[in-house]
Amino acid sequence: xxxxxxxxxxxxxxxxxxxxxxxxxxxxxxxxxxxxxxxxxxxxxxxxxxxxxxxxxxxxxxxxxxxxxxxxxxxxxxxxxxxxxxxxxxxxxxxxxxxxxxxxxxxxxxxxxxxxxxxxxxxxxxxxxxxxxxxxxxxxxxxxxxxxxxxxxxxxxxxxxxxxxxxxxxxxxxxxxxxxxxxxxxxxxxxxxxxxxxxxxxxxxxxxxxxxxxxxxxxxxxxxxxxxxxxxxxxxxxxxxxxxxxxxxxxxxxxxxxxxxxxxxxxxxxxxxxxxxxxxxxxxxxxxxxxxxxxxxxxxxxxxxxxxxxxxxxxxxxxxxxxxxxxxxxxxxxxxxxxxxxxxxxxxxxxxxxxxxxxxxxxxxxxxxxxxxxxxxxxxxxxxxxxxxxxxxxxxxxxxxxxxxxxxxxxxxxxxxxxxxxxxxxxxxxxxxxxxxxxxxxxxxxxxxxxxxxxxxxxxxxxxxxxxxxxxxxxxxxxxxxxxxxxxxxxxxxxxxxxxxxxxxxxxxxxxxxxxxxxxxxxxxxxxxxxxxxxxxxxxxxxxxxxxxxxxxxxxxxxxxxxxxxxxxxxxxxxxxxxxxxxxxxxxxxxxxxxxxxxxxxxxxxxxxxxxxxxxxxxxxxxxxxxxxxxxx
Numbered sequence: 001x002x003x004x005x006x007x008x009x010x011x012x013x014x015x016x017x018x019x020x021x022x023x024x025x026x027x028x029x030x031x032x033x034x035x036x037x038x039x040x041x042x043x044x045x046x047x048x049x050x051x052x053x054x055x056x057x058x059x060x061x062x063x064x065x066x067x068x069x070x071x072x073x074x075x076x077x078x079x080x081x082x083x084x085x086x087x088x089x090x091x092x093x094x095x096x097x098x099x100x101x102x103x104x105x106x107x108x109x110x111x112x113x114x115x116x117x118x119x120x121x122x123x124x125x126x127x128x129x130x131x132x133x134x135x136x137x138x139x140x141x142x143x144x145x146x147x148x149x150x151x152x153x154x155x156x157x158x159x160x161x162x163x164x165x166x167x168x169x170x171x172x173x174x175x176x177x178x179x180x181x182x183x184x185x186x187x188x189x190x191x192x193x194x195x196x197x198x199x200x201x202x203x204x205x206x207x208x209x210x211x212x213x214x215x216x217x218x219x220x221x222x223x224x225x226x227x228x229x230x231x232x233x234x235x236x237x238x239x240x241x242x243x244x245x246x247x248x249x250x251x252x253x254x255x256x257x258x259x260x261x262x263x264x265x266x267x268x269x270x271x272x273x274x275x276x277x278x279x280x281x282x283x284x285x286x287x288x289x290x291x292x293x294x295x296x297x298x299x300x301x302x303x304x305x306x307x308x309x310x311x312x313x314x315x316x317x318x319x320x321x322x323x324x325x326x327x328x329x330x331x332x333x334x335x336x337x338x339x340x341x342x343x344x345x346x347x348x349x350x351x352x353x354x355x356x357x358x359x360x361x362x363x364x365x366x367x368x369x370x371x372x373x374x375x376x377x378x379x380x381x382x383x384x385x386x387x388x389x390x391x392x393x394x395x396x397x398x399x400x401x402x403x404x405x406x407x408x409x410x411x412x413x414x415x416x417x418x419x420x421x422x423x424x425x426x427x428x429x430x431x432x433x434x435x436x437x438x439x440x441x442x443x444x445x446x447x448x449x450x451x452x453x454x455x456x457x458x459x460x461x462x463x464x465x466x467x468x469x470x471x472x473x474x475x476x477x478x479x480x481x482x483x484x485x486x487x488x489x490x491x492x493x494x495x496x497x498x499x500x501x502x503x504x505x506x507x508x509x510x511x512x513x514x515x516x517x518x519x520x521x522x523x524x525x526x527x528x529x530x531x532x533x534x535x536x537x538x539x540x541x542x543x544x545x546x547x548x549x550x551x552x553x554x555x556x557x558x559x560x561x562x563x564x565x566x567x568x569x570x571x572x573x574x575x576x577x578x579x580x581x582x583x584x585x586x587x588x589x590x591x592x593x594x595x596x597x598x599x600x601x602x603x604x605x606x607x608x609x610x611x612x613x614x615x616x617x618x619x620x621x622x623x624x625x626x627x628x629x630x631x632x633x
Contacts, residue, residue, distance in 0.1 A: 011603075012032055012091050012093075013032060013206075013208055013398055013401070013435055014032050014033060014034050014035070014423055014424070014435075015031075015032065015146070015206065015401060015421065015423075016031070016032050016205075016206040016208075016401075017029050017030065017031050017032075017096065017136075017138060017148075017200035017201055017205070017206075018030060018032060018093065018201065019136065019200070019201055024122075026122065026133075027134070027136070028095060028134060029095075029096065029097065029134060029136040029200045029201070030093035030094055030095050030096055031093060031094055031096040031148070032091060032092070032093045033092050033093060033094055034092050034424065035080065035082055035083075035090060035091055035092070035435060036082065036083045036085065036088055036089060036090050036091075036092065037080035037081060037082060037083055037090075037433070037435075038080060038081060038082075038083040039078060039079070039080055040079045040080060040081045040395075040436050040438065043079065043215050043395055043438070044215070044216050044222040044225070044226075045075070045077070045078075045079060046226065047213075047216060047222070047225060047338070047341070048077075048079060048211070048213050048395060048397065048434075049075070049076070049077050050334065050338060051211060051213060051338060052077055052211065052397075052399045052434065053071050053076075054335060054488070055209070055211065055399075055491060055492060055493075056069055056071060056399070056400070056420060057071065058488075058489075058491040059209075059408065059420050059491070059493065062407065062408045062409055062491075062494060063408040063409065063411075063417060063418070064402075064408035064417060064418045064419070064420055065143075065144075065416075065417040065418065065419040065420065066420050067419075068144075068400070068419070068420065068421060068422035068432075069400075069420070069422050069432065070430075073430070075429075075431055076430070076431055076432060077399065077431050077432055077433075077434045078426045078429060078431040078432070078433055078434065079395070079397055079434045079436045080426075080433055080434065080435060080436065081435075081436050081437055081438065094114045095114040095117045095134075096114065096148045096200075097134065097135060097136065097137065097138065097148030097149045097150070097200070098110060098111040098112070098113070098114065098116075098117070098148065098150075099111075099134070099135040099148070099149050099150060099151055100121060100132050100133065100134055100135065101132070101133060101135055101161075101162040102124040102126065102127060102129070102131055102132050102133075103131045103132075103133050104124065104127050104129045104131040105124060105126050105127040105129075105161075106161040106162055106163050106172075107124065107126050107127075107159065107160075107161055108135075108151055108159075108160040108161060108162050108171060109121075109125075109132070110150065110151040135149055135162065136199065136200045136201070137149040137168075137184070137197040137198065137199060137200060138197070138198060138199075138200045138205060139185075139186055139188075139195040139196070139197065139198075140195070140198065140204075140205040140206075140403040140404060141188040141190065141191065141193055141195055141403060141404070141413070141416070142191075142193075142402070142403055142404045142405065142411050142412075142413040142416055142417075142418045142419065143188060143190045143191045143193070143403075143413070143415075143416035143417070143418075143419050144190075144402075144403060144419035144421045145188050145189065145190050145191075145195075145403075146205070146403060147186070147195075148200070149184060149197055151171070152171050152182040152183065152184060154173055154182050157173045157175075157182075159173065159174075160172065160173050160182060161173065167181070168197075169183065169184055169196065169197055170182065170183050170184065171183075171184065184196075184197045185197070188415075188416075190416070191413070191415040191416035192415060193413055193415045193416065203602075204403075204404055204405075205403060205404070206401055206403065207401055207402045207403070207404075207405070207406040207493075208398045208400075208401050209398060209399055209400045209401060209402070209406075209420065209492060209493065210396060210397065210398040210399075210492070210606070211395075211396075211397055211398075211399070211492065211606070212394055212395070212396050212533065212535055212606050213342070213394070213395045213397070214342040214345045214346060214392065214393070214394060214395075214535065214544075215345075215393040215394065215395050215438070216341060216345060218345070220252045220253065220255060221252060221341065221344075221345070223255045223256075224251065224252050224255050225337075225341055227255070227259050229311075229330065229333060229334070230259070230307055230308075230311045231259075231307075231337075232333050232334055232336075232337035232338075233310070233311035233313075233314035233315065233333055233337070234248070234251065234307060234310045234311055234314070235337040235340045235341060235344075236314045236317075236333065236336055236337055236340065236482075237310045237311070237313045237314045237317075238310075238340075239340050239478065239540075240313075240314075240317060240475055240478055240479060240482075241474070241475055241478075242310060242313035242314070242317075243310050243313075247310075251307065258306070258307050259307055277290075314333070317479060318479075318482070318483070321483065331488070332488065335487060335488050336482065336487070336539055339487060339537050339538075339539045339540070340539060340540070342535070342537060343537050343539070343540045343542055345392070346389045346392060346443070346445050346542075346544050347387075347389070347445065349389035349390060349391060349392055350390065350391045351389075351390035351391055352387050352388065352389055352390070353387060353388035353390070353559055353562060353563065354387050355374070355378075355385060355386045355387060357563070358374070358386070358562055358563055358566045359371045359374055361563050361564065362374070362564070362566060362567060365564065367564070367565075367567060367568075368567050373567055374566065374567055374570070377567065377570040377571065377574065378570070380574065380631060381513075381570065381573065381574060381631055382448050382449045382452045382453070382513075382630060382631070383446055383447070383448060383449070384447045384448060384449040384450075385445075385446075385447040386444060386445070386446055386447075386562070386566070387444070387445050388442060388443070388444055388445075388558065388559045388562045388563075389442065389443055389444075389445050389544070390442045390559065391440060391442070392440070392441055392442065392443055392544075392546065393438060393439070393440050393441075394438075394439045394440075394441060394535075394546065394548075395436055395437075395438055395439075396436060396437050396438075396439060396548070397434045397435065397436035397437075398434065398435045398436070399422075399423070399432070399434045400420045400421055400422050400423065401420075401421050402418055402419065402420055402421065402493075403419075403421075404418075405418060406493040406494070406608055407493050407494035407495075408494075409494055410494075423435065439548060441546050441547050441548065442546065442547060442556075442558055442559055443544050443545055443546025443547065443558060444517075444521070444544070444545050444546075444558055444562055445542060445543075445544050446513075446517065446542065446543045446544075446545070447540065447541065447542050448510065448513065448541040448542065448543065449541070450477050450478065450481050450541045451471050451477050452630070452633070453506060453509065453541060453630075454468065454469065454471065454477065454480065454481075455471070455633065456509070456628070456630050456633060457502065457505060457506070459628050459633065460505070460627045460628055462501055462502060462505050463484075463502060467484075468480075481539070481541070482539065484502050484503075485502060485503050485506050485538055485539070486500060486502075486503045487503075487538045487539050489503050490503070490507055490538060490607075491607075492606055492607055492608065493608060494610065495610045495611055496611065503538075504611065505616070506538060506541070507536070507538050507611055508611040508612065508613060508616055509616045509617075509630055510536050510538060510541065510543060511536060511607060511610075511611050511612055512593070512598060512611075512612050512613055512614065512616045512617055513543060513617065513630075514534045514536055514543045514545065515534075515593075515598045515599070515600055515605070515612060516573050516577040516598065516617065517543065517545050517573060518532045518533075518534060518545055518600055518604065519576075519577070519597075519598070519600070520569055520572040520573045520576065520577075521545060521558065521561060521569060523572070524561050524565055524568060524569055524572065525557035525558055525560070525561045526557060527547065527557050527558075530548075530600075530601045530603050530604050531547055531548060531604075532545060532546070532547060532548065532558075532604060533545075533546060533548045533603075533604040533605070533606070534546075534604070534605070534606060535606065536606075536607075545558070546558070548604070574631060577597065577598075577614060577617060577618075578614070578617075578618055579597075580594065580596050580597035580614070581596045582594055582596050582597075584622065586614075587614075587620050587622045587623075588622050590623055590624055591612060591613045591615075592613040592614045592615040592620055592623060593609075593612040593613050593614060597614060598612045598613070598614060599612065615627050615629070616629065616630060617629050617630055617631045618631060618632055619632050
């Protein structure tokens with residue numbers, strides 16, 4: 001059966017068991033061994049590798065075992081995709097487990113290798129009926145160990161029976177007239193924990209760690225970001241208004257020149273000094289005027305800006321952070337710039353459909369009487385801007401997996417640390433493989449008002465009046481967000497610590513809004529629930545909702561909704577998210593979220609449905625610590 005690349009990255013990965021039906025209609029489980037892969041081209045590996053390293057480091061800081069990775073090395077990951085060679089399978093699996101039983105006479109059969117499984121396997125040698133089934137169970141452990149079920153060993157006994165209706169976790173044998181049980185359990189060879197059987201396909205046995213990253217398809221942006229720390233600081237300075245978009249574009253258009261020695265202040269000073277000495281030699285000025293002319297010319301030159309000045313502007317804005325811990329500041333600069341580069345790629349896409357375009361279209365169709373209808377609902381929902389961004393390239397990549405649980409904090413096995421398993425190394429290097437898929441899609445960018453978020457934090461006493469920035473000053477608001485909302489603490493596998501209450505509340509708010517948007521957009525656009533997904537850029541308070549399918553019809557569904565039904569979408573989000581079919585049970589839960597209101601399929605959520613709740617959007621007084629809802633301010 002053919003599978004899309006995006007589905008393969010989530011559902012057909014090395015180390016997991018999957019089931020398919022053969023031509024005869026029998027369900028057969030196999031373990032995925034590897035991919036016939038090729039290196040993914042036309043992406044910025046360093047850009048993606050940096051975020052993978054950050055997520056793995058966060059896993060380690062939460063107590064997880066990350067010894068399978070070598071994060072101190074450069075180029076320690078290689079992103080690959082299916083090779084798609086004609087006549088050669090892209091995904092290689094092997095029949096597993098190799099334990100079978102007859103559903104009629106219940107006898108158990110053990111095969112020695114997958115090659116022994118053929119059409120005769122399904123005919124019972126005892127009762128001769130075609131009623132043999134595969135026992136689709138496995139053992140897994142938090143330490144990373146896994147093993148398919150095998151026939152239990154009972155000394156002196158060769159014939160065992162399996163009766164799943166009676167007990168799916170035990171085999172039976174006859175001793176005289178008595179029937180005795182033999183349990184299916186083993187001790188983990190790594191940590192000695194007692195392992196019990198579980199369904200091979202259970203999501204408990206394989207927790208993939210995936211990232212959805214906006215690819216820098218513009219080569220000049222990639223070349224610019226490759227310049228390192230100085231370029232990263234310029235990205236931040238641009239966000240905070242220390243250089244115009246035109247000045248930023250000039251640097252991108254002339255990356256090598258902008259970062260060359262020739263454009264450095266010390267080189268410029270040498271060049272100006274040479275020019276001024278020439279003026280003295282020509283009798284145009286006197287020797288006494290040398291310093292005056294040098295300084296004036298240097299000042300004029302530097303007013304036009306340069307990479308040094310813009311990078312210095314970033315350092316000046318966050319001087320306190322840099323002084324407190326310079327190493328931590330450098331890491332923050334790297335992470336913050338990384339997120340801003342993704343935001344810029346979405347914001348300034350090749351093709352954009354703006355909020356103004358949506359208003360004009362809906363006015364023309366007489367869906368609204370006045371633009372104020374949309375402006376009013378946007379303001380109520382805290383949406384500062386909306387736009388459709390087309391031709392966005394998203395890289396969906398999986399870099400590892402855990403067994404049983406995804407967060408080290410939730411590990412109940414006292415014998416071992418939760419291990420993040422790495423994939424095999426590439427054939428021609430020591431880099432661990434990262435399994436990826438590239439998707440070109442469209443999506444809707446929602447920019448949420450940072451000012452309103454700060455006011456919401458104050459109303460709910462998450463922050464105090466003394467912590468408030470000047471809300472009338474855009475730079476002050478953005479700078480406050482940069483200093484207090486720590487995106488580095490947001491992982492794809494666990495919740496944010498309670499001590500980081502500002503970041504926790506801001507992310508929970510944006511994440512809850514994102515899921516409300518996805519639910520409403522799916523119903524209006526006609527897209528299936530797992531066809532939409534999200535990227536949340538907390539640093540800019542932005543949500544990018546996009547279609548994660550390459551089928552032709554869905555790729556116009558989101559833009560069509562924004563163009564023709566944006567007011568309907570806003571009203572649906574606001575009214576239908578308020579209630580849940582499982583109320584009052586859902587409202588009495590402290591997280592105030594369930595599959596009927598905010599929880600979406602895991603394939604659509606980049607954060608395992610953590611940090612969600614209608615309590616962030618509406619005032620729900622049944623919770624232990626009620627909040628004033630963001631949409632009711």
